[in-house]
Amino acid sequence: MNVGNDESLRKAAERLPRDIAPDRDLWPGIAARIGSKRRSHSLWAYGVAASLFVAVGAASVWFGLARQAPGAGAAPQLAAAPSPEAAYFAQRAAFAENTVQNTPNLAPATREVILKNLRVIEGSMQQIEQALEQDPNNPRLRALLYDLYQNEARLLAATQQIQAQTTQRNDL
Amino acid sequence: MHQRDMESALAMQMPTRNSFDGSDENTVAARARDGDMAAFEQLYRRYVGRVHAVCLRLAGNRTLAEECTQDAFVRAWESLAKFRGDSSFGTWVHRIAVNTVLERHRTQLRQAAWISSKDDDILESVPAADSGPEHAMDLDQCIAELPAAARTVFVLFDVEGHTHEEIAEMTGLAVGTSKAHLHRARRMLRARLES
Amino acid sequence: MKRLSIILAYVLLSFAAVVASFSLLALTSSSAYAHEQDEDRDGSDRNVNETRNAKADGEVRIDNLAGTIKIHGWDKNQVRVTGTLGEEVDHLEVDSDDSGVSIRVVLPHGGRGNCEECSADLEIDLPQASRVEVSTVSADVEAKDLTGTEQFGTVSGNLILDSTPVRADIHSVSGDVTVSGSAKNARIIANSVSGTVRVTGVDGSLHAESVSGDVKADDNRLSGVEMSSTSGNLTFEGGVLKGGDYEFHNVSGDIVLILGPSPSARFDVSSFSGDIDNSFGPRPTRVSKYSPGMELHFTNGGGDAQVSARTLSGDIRIND
Numbered sequence: 134m135n136v137g138n139d140e141s142l143r144k145a146a147e148r149l150p151r152d153i154a155p156d157r158d159l160w161p162g163i164a165a166r167i168g169s170k171r172r173s174h175s176l177w178a179y180g181v182a183a184s185l186f187v188a189v190g191a192a193s194v195w196f197g198l199a200r201q202a203p204g205a206g207a208a209p210q211l212a213a214a215p216s217p218e219a220a221y222f223a224q225r226a227a228f229a230e231n232t233v234q235n236t237p238n239l240a241p242a243t244r245e246v247i248l249k250n251l252r253v254i255e256g257s258m259q260q261i262e263q264a265l266e267q268d269p270n271n272p273r274l275r276a277l278l279y280d281l282y283q284n285e286a287r288l289l290a291a292t293q294q295i296q297a298q299t300t301q302r303n304d305l
Numbered sequence: 306m307h308q309r310d311m312e313s314a315l316a317m318q319m320p321t322r323n324s325f326d327g328s329d330e331n332t333v334a335a336r337a338r339d340g341d342m343a344a345f346e347q348l349y350r351r352y353v354g355r356v357h358a359v360c361l362r363l364a365g366n367r368t369l370a371e372e373c374t375q376d377a378f379v380r381a382w383e384s385l386a387k388f389r390g391d392s393s394f395g396t397w398v399h400r401i402a403v404n405t406v407l408e409r410h411r412t413q414l415r416q417a418a419w420i421s422s423k424d425d426d427i428l429e430s431v432p433a434a435d436s437g438p439e440h441a442m443d444l445d446q447c448i449a450e451l452p453a454a455a456r457t458v459f460v461l462f463d464v465e466g467h468t469h470e471e472i473a474e475m476t477g478l479a480v481g482t483s484k485a486h487l488h489r490a491r492r493m494l495r496a497r498l499e500s
Numbered sequence: 501m502k503r504l505s506i507i508l509a510y511v512l513l514s515f516a517a518v519v520a521s522f523s524l525l526a527l528t529s530s531s532a533y534a535h536e537q538d539e540d541r542d543g544s545d546r547n548v549n550e551t552r553n554a555k556a557d558g559e560v561r562i563d564n565l566a567g568t569i570k571i572h573g574w575d576k577n578q579v580r581v582t583g584t585l586g587e588e589v590d591h592l593e594v595d596s597d598d599s600g601v602s603i604r605v606v607l608p609h610g611g612r613g614n615c616e617e618c619s620a621d622l623e624i625d626l627p628q629a630s631r632v633e634v635s636t637v638s639a640d641v642e643a644k645d646l647t648g649t650e651q652f653g654t655v656s657g658n659l660i661l662d663s664t665p666v667r668a669d670i671h672s673v674s675g676d677v678t679v680s681g682s683a684k685n686a687r688i689i690a691n692s693v694s695g696t697v698r699v700t701g702v703d704g705s706l707h708a709e710s711v712s713g714d715v716k717a718d719d720n721r722l723s724g725v726e727m728s729s730t731s732g733n734l735t736f737e738g739g740v741l742k743g744g745d746y747e748f749h750n751v752s753g754d755i756v757l758i759l760g761p762s763p764s765a766r767f768d769v770s771s772f773s774g775d776i777d778n779s780f781g782p783r784p785t786r787v788s789k790y791s792p793g794m795e796l797h798f799t800n801g802g803g804d805a806q807v808s809a810r811t812l813s814g815d816i817r818i819n820d
Contacts, residue, residue: 167382
């Protein structure tokens with residue numbers, strides 16, 4: 134190799150291969166590391182949780198309003214029969230609580246606060262549902278229930294955001 | 306041991322780039338940015354050789370190069386939101402790789418603080434203990450044996466084509482210092498290769 | 501013998517050189533930018549002093565896990581970082597490129613966030629119109645004299661924004677958030693999970709929430725408000741503007757509205773099981789005979805704004 138001067142040395146350097154594959158496939162290691170911290174824009178996390186619960190809540194409000202037919206008195210009251218929503222609400226409450234319990238990166242104190250407030254919301258929802266069973270066409274009750282859906286959605290979205298924030302931190 | 310590492314690495318250069326099954330790179334990058342790991346893997350497959358090559362030359366050691374390559378792609382995944390698509394993904398992740406290697410070495414710097422410029426003068430005057438005439442022509446081998454600062458600047462300047470201003474920004478060296486390291490690297494390389 | 505020992509030393513040094521030897525980078529750095537990272541070999545705290553040129557309204561990203569972050573907007577087109585790094589901090593990385601300036605406290609590879617000495621106390625002067633983005637876990641953050649857009653994320657660190665931003669997005673988990681001041685027609689978002697949120701001196705629109713902490717807004721000039729809590733108390737003290745929209749939602753916490761003499765607004769107030777106490781307007785009525793709660797809907801003055809306040813079990817007080 135003629136490297137008698139800087140120019141020819143530089144030319145030799147430029148001819149060096151630019152693509153050198155590693156001896157082994159590094160993708161599994163990379164995938165394992167990024168898989169454990171799926172990137173979620175805070176907006177995305179907020180959006181998913183919030184729209185899921187608000188959509189469900191909206192469907193419930195629509196369902197309730199649909200029962201409130203115009204021309205009052207035409208639709209008979211659904212008396213003490215258990216509301217079709219009740220089973221769903223119980224299920225959803227369990228789901229929300231499990232989500233928080235299973236979010237890994239929450240500090241214990243934070244998890245406590247979130248669960249405690251989740252239970253405040255759930256408790257209020259039960260009370261409203263009981264009132265709605267007696268008074269299903271009441272728009273004020275429906276509006277309060279809808280507020281609770283939003284409040285819960287925000288709580289769960291905040292939980293997801295903490296998860297995302299803390300996961301990034303652990304790599305520092 | 307070292308020579309074998311470099312040779313086997315050089316033997317595995319990728320001759321061609323993978324295609325993206327019809328999508329252009331910006332589309333794939335956008336999908337990766339939205340969290341699509343399969344799309345990110347496509348980008349990885351296309352650029353891993355390039356990233357690994359620069360890591361290998363800067364680190365001079367295959368194990369470190371593999372770690373830096375992995376770190377670079379993980380960091381690229383984490384910062385994908387910041388990738389605007391105004392340069393190619395390859396250029397962008399290449400830059401991340403260089404930063405990753407430089408950063409890592411700063412850590413080891415703390416532990417290897419006993420290596421000083423005085424010792425580098427000793428290195429200059431003595432031919433490499435494990436090199437012989439059959440290795441004399443191997444440029445990559447000689448680059449790997451340079452003292453680290455000289456190697457860094459030589460790789461970034463003569464191999465990767467950065468300017469001294471860019472090197473100064475990336476490494477924190479003054480432009481003048483970068484030029485001095487380059488001059489030294491070239492002198493040492495020429496001395497070794499011509500012997 | 502001397503030559504042999506030199507060769508031996510070389511062999512050892514060349515192995516080490518292959519692995520790690522960027523000593524010259526530190527020893528010989530003396531660039532046009534003031535750039536020093538002093539380091540005591542005995543491992544005590546280290547000082548930093550770095551400056552980079554920056555655009556007047558460029559991005560500045562600051563990442564410091566723990567310690568303190570004090571930001572100050574100035575009129576130079578430069579970013580200057582001074583302060584000290586804790587013993588376990590690897591280094592301070594200050595990068596500047598076309599996308600902006602990034603200041604990152606870097607811990608050793610694999611370092612965990614609960615170490616004692618991985619904090620850094622940083623003071624950062626930057627162009628006041630910068631777009632600032634701060635991310636921390638437990639550092640307390642103080643930001644003064646900023647006029648651009650700000651984004652802050654903390655976990656347990658407290659945040660004080662004493663500036664005139666056009667836009668601020670603040671999220672904390674257990675830290676307290678205090679905002680005092682904004683530009684005209686600013687848009688402020690201030691959220692915490694269990695910390696308190698306190699907002700004063702803002703002109704524009706406000707979204708403030710805390711799950712269990714109290715949220716308080718007073719002495720602002722707001723045309724749009726959304727305040728929300730689950731078990732904390734919401735307090736709003738201020739006037740309502742013509743065409744303004746003011747929403748207050750709570751579950752078990754209270755809502756207190758102090759709106760000044762004759763607020764001109766349509767009021768939509770209800771509580772499922774709490775009390776409503778208003779010092780103007782009609783008396784509240786029951787929401788439903790199946791719930792103990794109260795509701796109140798009326799128009800005061802010209803009805804030029806919309807005020808909605810709803811709780812589940814908390815009380816609502818509306819005073820002038």
